[in-house]
Structure formats: structure tokens, C-alpha cells
Amino acid sequence: MPAPPQAFFDALDAVLPKGTVSRDPNDLAEYGRDWTRVLSPAPCAVALPRTTYEVGRIVETCAQHEVAIVPSGGRTGLAGGAMACNGELVVSLTRMRAIRAVDAVGATVRVQAGAITQAVHEHCAEHGLTWPVDFASKGSSTVGGNIATNAGGVKVIRYGLTRQWVLGLEVVVASGETLELGGALEKNNTGVDLRQLFIGSEGTLGIVTEATLKLVRLPGKLDVLLFAVPDLAGVLRLFRETRAAPLTLAAYEMFTAECLARVVKHRKLRPPLEAPSPFYVLVELEDASREAIETWVQSLFERGIVQDGVLAQTMAEARDLWALREGISESLSATGMPHKNDIALPIAALEAFSAELGDVFTRRYPGWEVCVFGHVGDGNLHVNVMKPEGMEKAAFLDRTHEADRDLFDLVKKHAGSISAEHGIGLLKKAWLPWTRSEADRALMRAIKKAVDPAGIFNPGKILD
Amino acid sequence: MPAPPQAFFDALDAVLPKGTVSRDPNDLAEYGRDWTRVLSPAPCAVALPRTTYEVGRIVETCAQHEVAIVPSGGRTGLAGGAMACNGELVVSLTRMRAIRAVDAVGATVRVQAGAITQAVHEHCAEHGLTWPVDFASKGSSTVGGNIATNAGGVKVIRYGLTRQWVLGLEVVVASGETLELGGALEKNNTGVDLRQLFIGSEGTLGIVTEATLKLVRLPGKLDVLLFAVPDLAGVLRLFRETRAAPLTLAAYEMFTAECLARVVKHRKLRPPLEAPSPFYVLVELEDASREAIETWVQSLFERGIVQDGVLAQTMAEARDLWALREGISESLSATGMPHKNDIALPIAALEAFSAELGDVFTRRYPGWEVCVFGHVGDGNLHVNVMKPEGMEKAAFLDRTHEADRDLFDLVKKHAGSISAEHGIGLLKKAWLPWTRSEADRALMRAIKKAVDPAGIFNPGKILD
Numbered sequence: 006m007p008a009p010p011q012a013f014f015d016a017l018d019a020v021l022p023k024g025t026v027s028r029d030p031n032d033l034a035e036y037g038r039d040w041t042r043v044l045s046p047a048p049c050a051v052a053l054p055r056t057t058y059e060v061g062r063i064v065e066t067c068a069q070h071e072v073a074i075v076p077s078g079g080r081t082g083l084a085g086g087a088m089a090c091n092g093e094l095v096v097s098l099t100r101m102r103a104i105r106a107v108d109a110v111g112a113t114v115r116v117q118a119g120a121i122t123q124a125v126h127e128h129c130a131e132h133g134l135t136w137p138v139d140f141a142s143k144g145s146s147t148v149g150g151n152i153a154t155n156a157g158g159v160k161v162i163r164y165g166l167t168r169q170w171v172l173g174l175e176v177v178v179a180s181g182e183t184l185e186l187g188g189a190l191e192k193n194n195t196g197v198d199l200r201q202l203f204i205g206s207e208g209t210l211g212i213v214t215e216a217t218l219k220l221v222r223l224p225g226k227l228d229v230l231l232f233a234v235p236d237l238a239g240v241l242r243l244f245r246e247t248r249a250a251p252l253t254l255a256a257y258e259m260f261t262a263e264c265l266a267r268v269v270k271h272r273k274l275r276p277p278l279e280a281p282s283p284f285y286v287l288v289e290l291e292d293a294s295r296e297a298i299e300t301w302v303q304s305l306f307e308r309g310i311v312q313d314g315v316l317a318q319t320m321a322e323a324r325d326l327w328a329l330r331e332g333i334s335e336s337l338s339a340t341g342m343p344h345k346n347d348i349a350l351p352i353a354a355l356e357a358f359s360a361e362l363g364d365v366f367t368r369r370y371p372g373w374e375v376c377v378f379g380h381v382g383d384g385n386l387h388v389n390v391m392k393p394e395g396m397e398k399a400a401f402l403d404r405t406h407e408a409d410r411d412l413f414d415l416v417k418k419h420a421g422s423i424s425a426e427h428g429i430g431l432l433k434k435a436w437l438p439w440t441r442s443e444a445d446r447a448l449m450r451a452i453k454k455a456v457d458p459a460g461i462f463n464p465g466k467i468l469d
Numbered sequence: 470m471p472a473p474p475q476a477f478f479d480a481l482d483a484v485l486p487k488g489t490v491s492r493d494p495n496d497l498a499e500y501g502r503d504w505t506r507v508l509s510p511a512p513c514a515v516a517l518p519r520t521t522y523e524v525g526r527i528v529e530t531c532a533q534h535e536v537a538i539v540p541s542g543g544r545t546g547l548a549g550g551a552m553a554c555n556g557e558l559v560v561s562l563t564r565m566r567a568i569r570a571v572d573a574v575g576a577t578v579r580v581q582a583g584a585i586t587q588a589v590h591e592h593c594a595e596h597g598l599t600w601p602v603d604f605a606s607k608g609s610s611t612v613g614g615n616i617a618t619n620a621g622g623v624k625v626i627r628y629g630l631t632r633q634w635v636l637g638l639e640v641v642v643a644s645g646e647t648l649e650l651g652g653a654l655e656k657n658n659t660g661v662d663l664r665q666l667f668i669g670s671e672g673t674l675g676i677v678t679e680a681t682l683k684l685v686r687l688p689g690k691l692d693v694l695l696f697a698v699p700d701l702a703g704v705l706r707l708f709r710e711t712r713a714a715p716l717t718l719a720a721y722e723m724f725t726a727e728c729l730a731r732v733v734k735h736r737k738l739r740p741p742l743e744a745p746s747p748f749y750v751l752v753e754l755e756d757a758s759r760e761a762i763e764t765w766v767q768s769l770f771e772r773g774i775v776q777d778g779v780l781a782q783t784m785a786e787a788r789d790l791w792a793l794r795e796g797i798s799e800s801l802s803a804t805g806m807p808h809k810n811d812i813a814l815p816i817a818a819l820e821a822f823s824a825e826l827g828d829v830f831t832r833r834y835p836g837w838e839v840c841v842f843g844h845v846g847d848g849n850l851h852v853n854v855m856k857p858e859g860m861e862k863a864a865f866l867d868r869t870h871e872a873d874r875d876l877f878d879l880v881k882k883h884a885g886s887i888s889a890e891h892g893i894g895l896l897k898k899a900w901l902p903w904t905r906s907e908a909d910r911a912l913m914r915a916i917k918k919a920v921d922p923a924g925i926f927n928p929g930k931i932l933d
Contacts, residue, residue, distance in 0.1 A: 108815075108816065108817045109709060110705050110708060110709045110816055110817060111815060111816030111817045111848070112712065112816075113815070113816075113817075133713060154658065155658050155662070157656055157658070161655065161656065165633065166655075166656065168662075168665075169629065169633060178908070178912065180908075182908045183908075184906070184908055184909055184912065185906065185909075186909065188815060188884045189815035189816070189817065189818075189848075189884065190813050190814075190815060190848060190884075190885065190886050190889075191625065191629075191630075191813070191847040191848055191849075192621055192625065192630065192813045192844075192847055192848065192849050192886065192889035192890055193813055193886035193888075193889065193904070194618065194619050194621070194669055194886075194888050194889065194890055194891065194892045194893075195886055195887065195888050195892075195893055195897075195901060195904045195905055196669075196670075196671070196893055196901065196905065196913055196931045196932065197666060197669065197670050197673075197674070197913050197916055197917075197931075198619070198632075198665060198668070198669050199909065199912055199913065199916075201632075201662060201665030201666070201668075202661060202665070202666070202916075204662070204665075205658055205660070205661065205662050206660075206661050207660070209661075210661070222712060222713065225715055241574050244574060245573060245574045248576065248686060249597060249686065251689055251756060292715060349654050349655070349656045349657055350654075351572075351575060351577070351652060351653035351654060352572065352574055352575030352576075352577075352653070353572045353574060353575045353577075353653065354653075380656075383655040383656055384575070384653075384654060384655055384656065385655075385656050420652045420653065420654075421654065422654050422656065422657035422658075422659055423659065424657075424658050424659050425654075425656035425657065425658065426656055426658055427658065428658045428659075429658075429659055429660055433659075437659060437660065440657070440659045441659055441660065442648070442649065444642070444644075444646045444647075444648055445648055445649075445650065445663065448642065448648065448663055448919075448920065449660055449661050449663065451919040451920065452661055452663075452666075452916065452919055452920075453661075454919065455912075455915040455916055455918065455919035456912065456915065456916075467660045467661075468660070
């Protein structure tokens with residue numbers, strides 16, 4: 006894409022306060038990329054507006070000059086959704102981080118899109134409330150980015166995805182106009198719910214500038230348990246038992262012996278249970294009495310549903326158990342070279358899918374170690390394929406593309422998703438047809454055309 | 470609209486099994502209307518397909534012959550969304566009522582759109598699970614209708630709207646093609662979530678033919694309490710206390726002394742509490758220990774948050790307390806002539822809105838009794854204006870239009886919704902601009918045009 010003419014930058018300067026637009030190479034390099042490191046940033050400039058009004062003027066000016074926009078939040082995405090590689094204008098919301106007063110009766114809070122997720126948590130905690138969108142990058146991610154990617158995380162089984170916790174959206178659309186969608190209303194059945202279009206659209210339909218968030222009471226006490234089970238069928242049997250028990254399940258995370266071995270090796274830990282086990286399950290329970298937990302655990306042992314287990318007795322022990330799960334990603338990278346995928350399956354298909362995946366890798370990729378872990382309770386698996394010790398890096402990367410196809414063929418066969426949480430962005434675009442049909446993609450294109458006729462918002466992301 | 474030519478009916482007969490299409494006047498009268506009785510049904514015919522394939526052929530044929538379609542479920546709607554008044558073809562899903570096997574591990578069930586809501590409940594209850602979409606008309610309403618209207622009801626405060634409980638949708642779109650959106654996946658961040666477009670679209674974008682529903686564990690014990698509070702501020706103070714307590718709130722319903730008086734009169738009941746009170750609150754708690762309830766109630770009395778109250782000691786007493794709330798609608802009709810509205814406000818605006826509403830009615834409509842009740846916990850108020858005793862019916866109806874404008878002006882001022890649960894359909898169309906801005910409606914129109922270019926689905930509903 007050719008660089009925009011000087012007239013474009015003059016027009017921006019004419020409608021924006023001084024210091025709003027930067028063409029400093031350091032800013033271009035910083036704001037032009039997200040956490041995906043495989044592509045090079047090349048924006049034409051970075052705009053850092055302070056108000057919704059300024060965002061509107063930026064969009065108007067870009068529309069007049071046919072300059073594409075990459076909306077940008079905390080840039081913690083893993084699919085390249087916030088990469089600006091083709092001379093786009095990055096519109097970063099990071100200066101729009103106001104968090105208004107909490108409405109403690111209605112349990113809502115209005116924030117600007119650039120508010121940091123964790124800052125929202127801290128603000129609401131003073132009222133005994135929280136916005137239950139929670140994951141590792143919450144210290145950098147922004148509410149606008151959470152909404153644009155419909156962020157998931159460790160609490161989805163308890164609270165659902167970001168979509169469920171957004172009551173109102175203020176969005177600047179392609180005309181430069183501002184839409185106010187929903188507000189602080191739980192119920193508003195007045196035609197097509199346009200909020201839902203923008204949630205998860207990865208910046209391809211407009212720029213979210215403010216949101217009214219729905220809050221929930223902070224949980225009281227949390228109990229963490231780790232169980233050993235012999236196989237994936239056992240993981241699922243325990244899941245059913247846990248869901249059927251009169252307990253509030255806050256997390257249900259699974260990992261394999263391979264994952265645990267690498268965490269134990271990297272972090273120099275003692276294994277959490279005496280005998281090794283092929284599969285481990287971490288269970289977190291909310292506000293359960295000690296008696297209820299003990300009765301339930303005893304029944305699990307008596308019926309042979311779990312082989313071994315431990316209940317954290319202190320907060321330090323609970324943190325240690327969580328570290329076994331949360332340390333996996335880092336430990337895989339530290340002890341080898343992982344190739345990562347983030348998929349979802351119907352829970353009913355998990356066992357067959359996993360067996361077939363094991364077969365394919367045994368047959369076609371002998372010697373490759375597959376480390377699987379994830380939020381089993383919502384069907385989300387992180388499948389990490391490790392480079393075999395003796396293999397060249399380039400040869401491994403070459404073959405991972407083939408392995409991805411084998412993986413996604415199985416995902417498709419079992420009606421799963423090629424991207425559970427991370428989105429499509431640039432990196433997963435080629436695989437989109439494995440989850441979304443031709444008619445489905447055609448309708449997505451028609452919607453994009455209807456909402457952003459000139460295609461100025463994040464072109465080339467999700468769809469070409 | 471002129472009647473379609475015989476060639477249209479011949480074309481339908483050519484692609485559908487015998488007995489699928491009816492032009493019997495009784496069928497036209499029955500299937501051409503919903504629960505709104507103010508309009509006359511006048512469809513050209515009724516199609517009763519048994520399969521998604523047949524729905525696709527019907528849509529194709531209608532598109533070829535430019536015949537409009539009114540999708541139809543249990544016809545319990547209150548906004549005229551399923552009325553066929555202009556020679557449309559009614560496509561009733563009532564023969565498509567299959568309910569597949571429950572996936573007890575994943576807690577999902579796949580159903581055809583014509584499945585009756587209550588039949589789904591009964592089917593899932595065998596597994597200790599439920600689809601938590603619940604309201605008075607569940608014995609007649611269908612899952613497809615629940616989805617098309619994003620149905621609410623008495624459990625929204627606990628479980629949210631229908632939108633939250635739909636994992637996958639099968640939809641026949643304007644081309645006659647079938648889209649499979651989502652499936653049995655909790656997480657699927659692969660571009661714009663097209664499911665969300667169809668949920669709440671009142672049949673204007675396509676025909677939902679099947680859905681994969683998300684289920685939840687059936688609640689254990691439920692406790693019902695009724696409290697007396699002096700004013701709306703007290704209703705909201707109690708709400709905050711209830712939400713902050715370590716209790717699971719299953720319902721929080723409010724009604725005024727005026728409502729209670731009419732229920733007591735109509736049903737010949739004894740008042741539930743000794744001294745009358747301007748406001749009453751019904752609270753339902755899920756799986757709370759008797760000790761926790763008693764501690765909490767004692768604290769409410771000690772701090773003067775409630776003036777009086779009763780905890781149901783038996784299931785019969787719980788039913789009696791619920792009857793006070795659920796009997797209101799019927800009792801208003803039996804004891805007078807109500808004019809009904811179903812609005813939502815931000816919870817933070819409820820008190821100011823109610824005060825201003827009282828002022829307007831005192832000033833402009835002296836002698837009119839306003840009966841307010843509803844799901845205060847989610848900001849939803851049912852505002853029923855009663856015809857004064859001596860006033861002519863026609864004069865009253867004339868003036869209710871003016872009163873609606875006064876009501877909706879206040880709703881707009883406080884950023885509320887003119888239709889919390891019932892939708893827009895035909896009856897609320899004129900008031901849509903009071904909740905959705907011009908830019909918002911323009912985008913809705915653009916979406917409609919993109920998804921249904923020829924405008925064959927439910928024309929004239931929601932928007933002209």
C-alpha cells in the first residue's frame with residue numbers, strides 16, 4: 006500500500022489536538038504490533054485519541070482519504086489481529102482509560118475502551134464486585150481488546166465469555182458516527198442486537214470507545230484440589246460427577262503427565278502426588294463448606310473415580326497447585342520448542358478426537374511429543390507439539406503446517422473450532438474454512454460490507 | 470398484497486410432501502395470528518414442514534415467486550411478531566419438535582425449533598439438568614420462538630436471557646441454504662458470531678430450524694420470602710443487600726400495594742402480612758441453609774431494611790407467595806381494564822424514573838391508577854395503567870396513546886428500553902426511535918438488506 010499523502014496527515018492535524026498523531030519510528034514499531042512476533046509492523050502513523058469525539062474525527066478523515074485503520078488496545082493478542090503491516094493508521098485507545106464510578110446497586114460500571122482489565126478489577130473490588138473476565142495478560146490487556154476478541158480465560162466455565170458481561174457499547178462506525186448500543190440495560194429486546202456484532206469482530210467493523218460492564222459479586226472462599234485419573238475417559242467422568250454435585254465449580258483444568266513432567270523439570274518442583282498418573286485434573290470450588298468437599302471427595306475415592314488427590318490446606322498450597330497448570334506454557338518453551346494451537350471440541354467428542362489425534366501423531370509424526378492441557382470444562386484444549394530433540398528447527402516448522410492440517414481435519418470432523426479463544430486475525434485466516442462453511446463466510450462478508458462498505462477497519466483480518 | 474398465483478402453490482406442492490401446505494380457512498385463522506388480538510390474520514397459506522430440507526425448499530420457492538414468509542412457533546408473542554396480515558405464507562415449525570438425546574457430560578441437547586419449551590425441560594430433568602428459559606407460556610411456546618424473541622422470564626436475574634443458553638443454531642437463510650452456526654461449542658472465536666444476529670431478530674433474517682441448547686444443573690431447594698418495604702428506595706436498598714449477601718438469588722420481584730389489593734380482591738385471599746405496605750418484594754433463594762437465611766433476615770430487620778416479612782415454611786406456602794406475584798396480570802384484567810407496557814430501565818435510574826412517572830400521571834392523568842410490578846432485579850417493570858371507573862373505553866384507549874408517549878419520553882430520558890422482553894413486532898414499531906437512534910436503525914436496516922436482500926422474511930416487523 007502506498008504511503009498516504011501529506012494532505013491526510015494535515016487533515017488529521019486540523020481536527021485533532023497537537024500530540025495526538027505520531028510518526029516516530031519507535032511508536033510505529035511499538036504500536037504496530039501485538040504479541041505475535043512472526044510479522045513485521047509497518048503502520049503509516051499512530052493516533053492516540055483521548056475522547057470518542059476524536060476517534061470519530063479520525064475515522065472520518067481516514068474514510069475521506071481511504072486510509073485503513075487498525076484499532077489497537079493492549080496488544081496482547083496472539084493471532085495478529087492488531088498487527089499493522091501495510092501502512093495502516095493505528096488507532097490506539099490506550100489514552101482512553103477512564104473508569105467511572107461503580108453502580109453498586111445495578112452492579113455495573115462504565116469504562117473507556119482503553120481501561121486496563123486489571124485496573125477495572127481493582128476499581129470494582131472496593132465494592133465487593135468484579136468484572137469476571139480474567140486471564141494471564143490482564144495487567145496489559147484493555148477492555149476494548151477484551152470485547153473486540155470476546156476474550157475467554159480461566160473463568161469461562163463459571164462465568165462464560167466476555168460477551169456475557171457487556172451490557173452497553175459505544176462504537177464509532179465507518180461514517181464517523183457514534184452508536185450507543187444497549188447502555189446499562191440487562192433486558193432490551195428491540196430488534197437485532199448490534200452489540201453482538203462488534204463483540205468478537207477483531208476490529209473489523211468499528212472501534213469500541215466505551216462500554217458499560219456487568220459486574221458480579223466477588224467470590225468468597227475458593228478451594229483448590231488436584232486429582233489423578235488414568236485416562237481421558239476418567240477426566241470426563243470426574244467432570245460429570247463434579248458438575249452433578251451440589252458445588253459451584255469455579256475451574257476445571259486438565260493436563261497430561263507430559264505437561265507436568267516439563268513443569269516439574271523447569272521449575273525444579275516436587276511432583277504433587279506420590280505415584281505418577283497419565284492425566285491430572287485441577288478443580289476449583291467456590292464457597293463450599295469443608296464438610297461438603299470432604300463428603301464429595303470421599304465418594305469419588307470410594308467409587309474409584311479418582312486414583313489419588315490432594316486438597317490445598319493453605320492459600321500457599323492452592324497457589325502451588327495452580328502453578329502446575331499455569332506454569333505449563335512457560336515450561337514448554339523453556340524446555341523445548343512448542344508449536345501451539347488453541348482448539349475447541351464439543352465435550353461429547355473430546356475422547357474420540359483425542360484418541361484419533363494420538364493415532365495420527367503416532368503414525369505420521371513418530372517421536373513427536375504432544376503436550377495437551379486446557380479448560381476441559383468448556384471443551385477448550387491447548388495442543389502443543391514439541392520439536393523432537395534431533396530435528397532441525399526449519400524442518401520442524403515446515404512439517405508443523407502439515408501437522409496443523411491433520412489437527413484441523415480432525416477438528417472439522419468432530420465439529421470443533423480451530424480457534425477457541427485467540428481469534429482468527431492474520432495467523433489463522435487460512436484455516437477459517439475448517440470451522441466456518443462457505444455460506445457462513447459469505448454471510449460474514451456481506452455483514453462486513455454492510456457495516457464497513459469502504460473496508461477501512463482492519464482490512465485483511467479474519468477474511469480477505 | 471395480491472394473492473400469489475396458482476403457479477406458486479403448484480411449485481410448493483412439487484417440492485413438498487402432500488399435506489405440508491394448507492389453505493383451509495381454519496388453519497389460516499389459527500396459524501396466522503399470535504397472542505396479540507388487535508390485528509386480523511390474513512395469510513395466503515400455511516406450510517407445516519417436517520424437516521430442515523423442506524424449510525429450505527419452501528424458502529427457495531417463496532424467493533422465486535416473491536412471496537413473503539412469516540416464521541411461526543408457539544404463537545404466544547405479545548407484540549404481533551408472528552401475525553400474518555398481508556397474504557404472507559406462514560411457515561410453522563410446529564411439526565419439527567424432535568428433542569435428541571441429552572449429552573449429560575457436556576450438558577447440551579439438540580432440538581428442532583418446534584420443540585415445546587416445557588417438553589425440553591421435562592426431557593432434560595431426567596438427567597438432573599434444565600434449559601433455564603422459563604416463563605408462564607412455556608407449555609405452548611417453542612424453542613425456535615424463544616430464540617427468535619430472545620425470551621426473558623422469571624429466571625433472568627439468575628440465568629440471563631435465552632441468548633446465553635444457545636450454543637448452536639441451524640438457520641435457513643434467504644437463499645434457501647442452511648447455515649450451521651456454533652454447534653455444541655462453548656468457545657468458538659472465529660470471526661463475527663452470526664448466531665447472535667438471528668437470536669432476537671423476530672423472524673426477520675431467517676428461519677431457525679434446529680438449536681443446540683446449553684443446559685444447567687437443576688437447582689436443589691428453593692426458599693421464598695416476602696418482605697414489606699416503605700418505598701422504591703427501600704426496594705433497591707434491599708436489592709443491594711440481597712446481592713451482596715453470600716446467597717444465590719433465584720428471583721427478585723417487586724409489586725406495589727395497588728397490585729396486591731387487586732390480587733387479594735380477585736382471588737379472595739388474605740393479605741400475606743398484617744400491616745399493609747406501599748411496596749412488596751418477593752425473594753427466592755437457591756440452596757441456602759436455613760441458618761444462613763435466618764442470620765440474613767435477622768440482620769435486615771435489625772438494620773431497619775425491611776419492615777415486615779415472611780419466609781415460606783412449606784412448598785404450599787411458597788406457592789402461595791408466588792401466586793401473589795404471578796396472579797397480578799390476571800387480577801388486573803379481572804378487576805378492571807389495564808393498558809400494558811413492558812419497559813426496562815438502568816437500575817440506577819429506577820428511582821428517579823418512578824418518581825417522575827408518578828408526577829406525570831398525577832398531573833396529566835388524575836384519577837388513573839398505575840399498577841407497577843416486575844423483575845426489579847434486572848430493571849424490568851411492567852407498567853399497567855388502569856382505566857378509571859367512570860371513563861368510556863374508547864376515550865381511555867385514545868388517551869393511552871398519549872400516556873404511552875409520556876411514558877416512553879421518560880424511558881428515553883433515562884436511557885431505558887421501550888420493550889424489555891416482548892420485542893417490537895408490529896405493535897411497538899412506532900416507538901422504536903425512543904430506544905434505538907437513527908444511526909442504530911440505519912445499521913439494522915443495512916444488516917437486514919445484507920442478510921435478506923429481497924426482504925422475504927417477516928416484512929414490516931420491527932422496521933418498515
